[in-house]
Amino acid sequence: MIKIVKGATLRGYFSDVLNEVLKGRGYFIVTKRGRPVSALVNLDFLSFYRMAN
DSSP: OEEEEEHHHHHHHHHHHHHHHHTTSOEEEEEETTEEEEEEOOHHHHHHHHHHO
16 A cells, blocks of 8 residues: 655654555655655565566
């Protein structure tokens, strides 16, 4: 599941968010001023994505 989190909010919950990504429970889009600026995904997903492209 893809979740959206504000960058400012992420600062306080980074450890929790990182654990969710690590366990494969979700992916996160990080926003700044309402615009997507980065994503947190696990390495399995990244490897799959890179192989597909």
